[in-house]
Amino acid sequence: AQSVTQLGSHVSVSEGALVLLRCNYSSSVPPYLFWYVQYPNQGLQLLLKYTSAATLVKGINGFEAEFKKSETSFHLTKPSAHMSDAAEYFCARRAPTGSARQLTFGSGTQLTVLP
Amino acid sequence: EAGVTQFPSHSVIEKGQTVTLRCDPISGHDNLYWYRRVMGKEIKFLLHFVKESKQDESGMPNNRFLAERTGGTYSTLKVQPAELEDSGVYFCASSQGSTSTDTQYFGPGTRLTVL
Numbered sequence: 001a002q003s004v005t006q007l008g009s010h011v012s013v014s015e016g017a018l019v020l021l022r023c024n025y026s027s028s029v030p031p032y033l034f035w036y037v038q039y040p041n042q043g044l045q046l047l048l049k050y051t052s053a054a055t056l057v058k059g060i061n062g063f064e065a066e067f068k069k070s071e072t073s074f075h076l077t078k079p080s081a082h083m084s085d086a087a088e089y090f091c092a093r094r095a096p097t098g099s100a101r102q103l104t105f106g107s108g109t110q111l112t113v114l115p
Numbered sequence: 116e117a118g119v120t121q122f123p124s125h126s127v128i129e130k131g132q133t134v135t136l137r138c139d140p141i142s143g144h145d146n147l148y149w150y151r152r153v154m155g156k157e158i159k160f161l162l163h164f165v166k167e168s169k170q171d172e173s174g175m176p177n178n179r180f181l182a183e184r185t186g187g188t189y190s191t192l193k194v195q196p197a198e199l200e201d202s203g204v205y206f207c208a209s210s211q212g213s214t215s216t217d218t219q220y221f222g223p224g225t226r227l228t229v230l
Contacts, residue, residue: 043119102148
Protein backbone atom coordinates (compact mmCIF):
# COMPACT_ATOMS: atom_id res chain seq x y z
CA ALA A 1 0.00 0.00 0.00
CA GLN A 2 1.17 3.51 -0.76
CA SER A 3 1.52 5.28 2.56
CA VAL A 4 3.14 8.01 4.57
CA THR A 5 4.92 7.41 7.87
CA GLN A 6 5.67 10.12 10.39
CA LEU A 7 8.23 9.08 12.98
CA GLY A 8 7.40 10.40 16.41
CA SER A 9 3.87 11.28 17.40
CA HIS A 10 5.24 13.88 19.83
CA VAL A 11 8.35 16.02 19.47
CA SER A 12 9.58 18.57 21.99
CA VAL A 13 12.20 21.21 21.30
CA SER A 14 13.45 24.22 23.15
CA GLU A 15 12.72 27.68 21.81
CA GLY A 16 15.50 28.62 19.39
CA ALA A 17 16.48 25.00 18.72
CA LEU A 18 16.30 23.16 15.41
CA VAL A 19 12.96 21.62 14.50
CA LEU A 20 13.11 18.32 12.61
CA LEU A 21 9.91 16.42 11.84
CA ARG A 22 10.33 13.19 9.92
CA CYS A 23 8.25 11.88 7.05
CA ASN A 24 8.86 8.85 4.86
CA TYR A 25 6.76 7.64 1.98
CA SER A 26 6.36 4.30 0.32
CA SER A 27 5.44 4.04 -3.33
CA SER A 28 6.97 2.79 -6.55
CA VAL A 29 6.57 6.18 -8.19
CA PRO A 30 7.71 9.29 -6.29
CA PRO A 31 4.55 11.04 -5.17
CA TYR A 32 3.77 14.67 -4.65
CA LEU A 33 4.30 15.50 -0.98
CA PHE A 34 2.80 18.08 1.32
CA TRP A 35 3.25 19.35 4.85
CA TYR A 36 0.23 20.79 6.61
CA VAL A 37 0.02 22.37 10.08
CA GLN A 38 -2.99 22.52 12.37
CA TYR A 39 -3.08 25.11 15.12
CA PRO A 40 -5.63 24.61 17.90
CA ASN A 41 -9.22 25.13 16.78
CA GLN A 42 -8.17 25.85 13.22
CA GLY A 43 -8.18 23.98 9.94
CA LEU A 44 -5.15 22.44 8.30
CA GLN A 45 -2.93 25.02 6.64
CA LEU A 46 -0.48 24.20 3.86
CA LEU A 47 3.13 24.82 4.86
CA LEU A 48 4.80 23.66 1.66
CA LYS A 49 4.57 21.15 -1.15
CA TYR A 50 6.86 19.15 -3.42
CA THR A 51 5.62 18.65 -6.97
CA SER A 52 8.75 17.34 -8.73
CA ALA A 53 10.41 20.69 -9.34
CA ALA A 54 13.13 21.73 -6.89
CA THR A 55 13.91 19.09 -4.28
CA LEU A 56 14.45 21.71 -1.56
CA VAL A 57 11.14 23.37 -0.92
CA LYS A 58 10.72 26.50 1.15
CA GLY A 59 7.45 27.17 2.86
CA ILE A 60 5.80 29.66 5.12
CA ASN A 61 6.95 30.64 8.61
CA GLY A 62 10.57 29.70 7.93
CA PHE A 63 9.96 26.00 7.32
CA GLU A 64 11.55 24.00 4.55
CA ALA A 65 11.68 20.38 3.47
CA GLU A 66 13.96 18.38 1.22
CA PHE A 67 12.75 15.59 -1.03
CA LYS A 68 15.26 12.72 -1.02
CA LYS A 69 14.29 9.96 -3.42
CA SER A 70 17.11 7.66 -2.30
CA GLU A 71 15.83 7.79 1.26
CA THR A 72 12.12 8.08 0.35
CA SER A 73 11.96 10.98 2.78
CA PHE A 74 10.52 14.48 3.00
CA HIS A 75 11.57 15.75 6.42
CA LEU A 76 10.42 19.15 7.63
CA THR A 77 12.92 21.50 9.25
CA LYS A 78 13.13 24.95 10.76
CA PRO A 79 16.45 26.34 12.04
CA SER A 80 15.06 28.05 15.13
CA ALA A 81 11.82 27.09 16.86
CA HIS A 82 9.43 29.75 18.07
CA MET A 83 6.72 29.33 20.67
CA SER A 84 4.13 30.00 17.97
CA ASP A 85 5.27 26.86 16.10
CA ALA A 86 3.57 24.64 18.66
CA ALA A 87 0.95 22.75 16.67
CA GLU A 88 0.26 19.41 15.02
CA TYR A 89 2.03 18.76 11.74
CA PHE A 90 0.88 16.39 9.03
CA CYS A 91 2.78 14.96 6.11
CA ALA A 92 0.65 13.92 3.14
CA ARG A 93 1.12 12.41 -0.29
CA ARG A 94 -0.80 12.44 -3.51
CA ALA A 95 -0.33 10.40 -6.66
CA PRO A 96 1.23 12.48 -9.45
CA THR A 97 -0.80 10.73 -12.12
CA GLY A 98 -4.10 8.91 -12.34
CA SER A 99 -7.59 9.98 -11.41
CA ALA A 100 -7.31 9.85 -7.63
CA ARG A 101 -6.96 13.33 -6.21
CA GLN A 102 -7.22 12.69 -2.50
CA LEU A 103 -4.43 13.24 -0.01
CA THR A 104 -3.11 10.36 2.06
CA PHE A 105 -1.94 11.56 5.45
CA GLY A 106 0.55 10.40 8.02
CA SER A 107 -0.58 10.05 11.62
CA GLY A 108 0.61 13.51 12.61
CA THR A 109 3.33 14.88 14.90
CA GLN A 110 2.50 17.12 17.82
CA LEU A 111 5.25 19.70 18.26
CA THR A 112 5.79 21.22 21.67
CA VAL A 113 8.12 24.20 22.04
CA LEU A 114 9.60 24.64 25.50
CA PRO A 115 10.58 28.06 26.81
CA GLU B 116 -11.67 35.97 0.77
CA ALA B 117 -13.53 33.66 3.12
CA GLY B 118 -12.01 30.28 3.75
CA VAL B 119 -13.70 26.91 3.96
CA THR B 120 -16.36 26.94 6.66
CA GLN B 121 -17.97 24.02 8.43
CA PHE B 122 -21.04 23.78 10.61
CA PRO B 123 -21.48 22.84 13.37
CA SER B 124 -18.10 23.01 15.04
CA HIS B 125 -19.18 20.36 17.56
CA SER B 126 -22.00 17.88 17.65
CA VAL B 127 -22.88 15.42 20.39
CA ILE B 128 -25.54 12.83 19.57
CA GLU B 129 -26.66 9.46 20.81
CA LYS B 130 -26.16 6.22 18.98
CA GLY B 131 -28.90 5.69 16.45
CA GLN B 132 -29.58 9.36 15.86
CA THR B 133 -28.99 11.26 12.64
CA VAL B 134 -26.51 14.08 12.16
CA THR B 135 -25.91 16.33 9.18
CA LEU B 136 -22.65 18.17 8.72
CA ARG B 137 -22.31 21.10 6.37
CA CYS B 138 -19.36 22.44 4.42
CA ASP B 139 -19.14 25.69 2.48
CA PRO B 140 -16.13 25.69 0.17
CA ILE B 141 -14.19 28.69 -1.00
CA SER B 142 -16.23 30.51 -3.62
CA GLY B 143 -15.40 29.33 -7.11
CA HIS B 144 -13.83 26.05 -6.02
CA ASP B 145 -15.32 23.23 -8.03
CA ASN B 146 -13.58 20.49 -6.05
CA LEU B 147 -14.76 19.56 -2.59
CA TYR B 148 -13.37 16.79 -0.40
CA TRP B 149 -14.48 15.21 2.85
CA TYR B 150 -11.98 13.62 5.23
CA ARG B 151 -12.30 12.12 8.70
CA ARG B 152 -9.93 11.68 11.62
CA VAL B 153 -10.97 9.08 14.14
CA MET B 154 -9.50 9.12 17.66
CA GLY B 155 -5.99 10.43 16.93
CA LYS B 156 -5.45 8.20 13.93
CA GLU B 157 -4.66 9.29 10.41
CA ILE B 158 -6.85 11.74 8.55
CA LYS B 159 -8.60 9.57 5.97
CA PHE B 160 -10.28 10.46 2.71
CA LEU B 161 -14.02 9.94 2.39
CA LEU B 162 -15.04 11.35 -0.96
CA HIS B 163 -14.45 13.93 -3.68
CA PHE B 164 -16.97 16.08 -5.53
CA VAL B 165 -16.38 17.90 -8.77
CA LYS B 166 -19.15 20.45 -8.85
CA GLU B 167 -22.26 18.43 -7.98
CA SER B 168 -20.92 15.07 -9.15
CA LYS B 169 -19.25 12.45 -6.98
CA GLN B 170 -15.86 11.93 -8.57
CA ASP B 171 -14.57 9.41 -6.05
CA GLU B 172 -16.38 7.96 -3.07
CA SER B 173 -14.03 5.09 -2.42
CA GLY B 174 -13.38 6.19 1.15
CA MET B 175 -16.97 6.18 2.36
CA PRO B 176 -17.08 3.59 5.15
CA ASN B 177 -20.60 2.24 4.60
CA ASN B 178 -24.08 3.13 3.45
CA ARG B 179 -24.92 4.96 6.66
CA PHE B 180 -23.00 7.90 5.20
CA LEU B 181 -24.61 10.05 2.52
CA ALA B 182 -22.93 13.05 0.95
CA GLU B 183 -24.60 15.56 -1.32
CA ARG B 184 -23.61 18.71 -3.11
CA THR B 185 -26.71 20.09 -4.73
CA GLY B 186 -26.01 22.91 -7.17
CA GLY B 187 -22.28 22.45 -6.81
CA THR B 188 -21.94 24.86 -3.92
CA TYR B 189 -22.12 23.71 -0.32
CA SER B 190 -22.05 20.07 0.65
CA THR B 191 -23.70 18.06 3.39
CA LEU B 192 -22.61 14.79 4.95
CA LYS B 193 -25.34 12.87 6.71
CA VAL B 194 -24.75 9.99 9.07
CA GLN B 195 -27.84 7.87 9.66
CA PRO B 196 -27.99 6.08 12.01
CA ALA B 197 -24.86 7.14 13.85
CA GLU B 198 -22.72 4.50 15.57
CA LEU B 199 -20.08 4.89 18.29
CA GLU B 200 -17.24 4.35 15.83
CA ASP B 201 -18.36 7.37 13.80
CA SER B 202 -16.97 9.70 16.46
CA GLY B 203 -14.13 11.85 15.22
CA VAL B 204 -13.34 15.08 13.43
CA TYR B 205 -14.77 15.55 9.95
CA PHE B 206 -12.81 17.88 7.70
CA CYS B 207 -13.88 19.46 4.48
CA ALA B 208 -11.45 20.81 1.91
CA SER B 209 -11.82 22.55 -1.41
CA SER B 210 -9.60 23.30 -4.37
CA GLN B 211 -9.99 25.31 -7.52
CA GLY B 212 -8.60 22.70 -9.88
CA SER B 213 -8.24 18.97 -9.59
CA THR B 214 -4.71 18.37 -10.75
CA SER B 215 -2.26 16.69 -8.42
CA THR B 216 -0.46 19.97 -7.74
CA ASP B 217 -3.54 21.92 -6.69
CA THR B 218 -3.66 23.00 -3.07
CA GLN B 219 -6.53 21.76 -0.95
CA TYR B 220 -7.75 24.32 1.57
CA PHE B 221 -9.19 22.86 4.74
CA GLY B 222 -11.95 23.96 7.04
CA PRO B 223 -11.66 23.83 10.85
CA GLY B 224 -13.55 20.56 11.05
CA THR B 225 -16.65 19.32 12.85
CA ARG B 226 -16.02 17.30 15.98
CA LEU B 227 -18.66 14.56 16.18
CA THR B 228 -19.19 12.64 19.40
CA VAL B 229 -21.56 9.68 19.37
CA LEU B 230 -22.59 8.50 22.85
